[in-house]
Amino acid sequence: MQVKINGEEIDLPDGSTIRDAIDKSGASYLEGCVLGLIKGKEEVERYINKYKLKTTKGSIIIELLSNGPENIINTWKNRYKDFGNLRIRWTTSTDLAIGPIKTDLKPSRDEYEYNRWDVILSLSGFTADATHIILSKDKHRAAYGAPKNNGNEGRGVFARVVGGKRTIMKLDDDDYIKQVKPVLERKSIVKSAAITDLDTEIFPGNEIFTYALIKTSEKSPQSAEHFFALSDDGKMQIDYESDSFIGFYELHGLESPPEFVDQRKRGTITLRNTGKGIGRVYIYREDRVSTPSHSLVGRVLRGMELMDIAREGDILTVETEPHRIMTLSLTQSEAQDLLSQQSIKQIREGVEDDEAIIVGQEPRFTMDIIGDKQVKTFGINKEDLIYIDIDEKAAPKSSWYFKKITGLLDSPVGFLKVHFAFPDARIMMFEGSSRDSKGLIPENNPQELVKAGEIGLTNMSKRHIGMLGVRFEDNSEFGPTGEQFKATNIIGKVVKGIESLEKFKEGETVYVTTKKF
Structure with a gap:
């Protein structure tokens, strides 16, 4: 039997499952993500009610009438492609x-x-051999030989022009119809199934969608990088959905400046760049006008059907074009291999040894690196990178704050600036952010002991809210920032590099990562 997976036709034995289709096609898919299953083209087109007529002077959109004559609508749905490559037969002041x-x-x-x-569907000359589509340009009376409907005579009106009216007025008999195709809207797709069971049996004519391919815009490099960070592991969870869009809020609160603004057409991806929803990403199911508060991230190239079918809470498999260029946490040698595959020149800075760990790159953003065709990679000695483990479940607000001010929200390596270093007291404190520390409620307070290597912050119960710290020995009285336990939130702990960390001095930069070693 023949089925389609992500638009590619494949042959499978009867009784095959979605898993079989993925295995045979090699389709992109990550376990646990949602898939789209459509019974077939006819199943989709059954619900389509808009069609685009692409002409030599622009496009025209018509919408079928919900109560239109059944025999004419069925004829149109079966024969609409036949009107492609046909000329404008005539045009007058009242019709075309x-x-x-x-x-x-x-x-x-x-x-x-x-x-x-x-x-109107017209049988010109009262013969079915001269069936035309008539677009009415003005109110008028005419005898178009409109087909009978269920034995009764009728007007032959089966649709309305809903777009491209100016195009109609510009057409003449030298023009022609290039193509007629359905306009795929979300309501045409939602009758299909969103599933996660790979052992679901499939049947001839089924269409399967396993992933979405996103093309990012070079006009919004920072917004694109925000999206790369959001989809870095190849997955994105839907946090909100409506008829118009789906929303991804994982990086809500992470600022990005306004960049390129464009119309939010179906399949467009935007990033909220100001206001209450700053940092949220949206993918549009329906057209919306542009707004300065939304920067264009890119567009869905493939898999829009999956975006239509998926629901709030579903996880999507996502690929980007281009792939993200991120050298941070790699060695200088590993980065060289990665960049050479993409014909990007590497300029080593800082510690340039092959085994040095990269903690900074310039330009920072993928789209800029591709444009420049080169990138500077700043390295440090491997032992100077501090590995930490963050307890997001026990301290969600504090963890988010820590990741934001260090840069770990959207990068594999972050940094802290040493504020105080007290070797005798075996404690070190780091600069926080007064702007981002608002609302740091007490959470995950230490009970009897703060252990060496535990990272904590001062919560909103004290004046120095947002200050970060770490102790290099156990303490049963005060937290890592010198505050009482009730004013201390424990974020996580240093899991590698504690000896190196203790050597840093005031004003120096400490690079941290949550990457497993």
């Missing part, structure tokens, strides 16, 4: 004709009144 094609419809001979922008 496209055709002819041959049908088996029966004409009527009565004259009827038509309104502006009616779409």
Whole structure:
């Protein structure tokens, strides 16, 4: 049997499952993510009610009438492609004709009144051999030989023009229809199934969608990098959905400056760059006008059907074009291999040894690196990178604050500036952020003991809210920032590099990572 997976036709034995289709095609898919299963093209087109007529002077959109004549609508759905590559047969001040094609419809001979922008199926000359589509440009009366509907004579109106009206007024008999195709809207897709069971049996004509391919815009390099960070592990969880869009809020609160603004057409991806929802990413299911508060991230190239089907809480498999260029946490040698594959020149700075760990790159953003075709990679000695483990479940607000001010929200390596270093007291404190520390409620307070290597911050119960610290020996009285336990939130702990960390001095920069070693 034949099925389609991400638009590619494959042959499978009867009784095959989605897993079989993925295995045979090698389709991109990550375990646990949602898939889209559509019974077939006919199943989708059954719910389509808009069509685009692409002409030599622009496009026209028509929408089928919900109560239109059934025999004419069925004829249109079965034969709409036949109107492609046909010339404009005639145009007058009141109407425009496209055709002819041959049908088996029966004409009527009565004259009827038509309104502006009616779409009529006409049997010109009262013969089915000259079936035309008529676009009404003004209110008028005419006898178009409109087909009979269930034995009764009718006007033949089966649709309305809803887009491209100016195009219609510009067309003449030297123009032609390049193509007619359905306009795929979300309501055409939602009748299909969103599933996660790979052992679901599939049948001939089924279409499977396993992932979405995203093309990022070079006009919004920082917004694109925000998206790369959001989808860095190849997965994205839907936090909100409506008929118009789906939202991804994992990086809500992470600022990004306004960049390129464009119309939010179906399949467009934007980043909220100001206001209450700053840092949220949206993928549009329906067209929306542009707004300065939304920067264009990119567009969905493939898998929009999956975006239509998925629901809040679902996890999507996502790929980007281009792939993110991120050298941080790699060695200088590993970065060289990665960059050479993409014809990007590496300029080593800082510690340049092959085994040095990269903690900074310039330009920072993938789209800029691709444009420049080179990147500076700043390295440090391997032993100077501090590995930490963050307890996000026990201290969600404190963990988010820590990751934001260090840069770990959107990068594999972050940094802290040493504020105080007290070798005798075996404690070190780091600069916080007064702006980002608002709302740091007490959470995960130490009970009887703060252990060496535990990282903590001062919560909102004290004046120095947001200050960060670490102790190099156990303490049963005060937290890592010198505050009482009730004013201390424990974020996590140093899991490697504690001896190196203790050597840093005031004003120096400490590089940290949550990457496993």
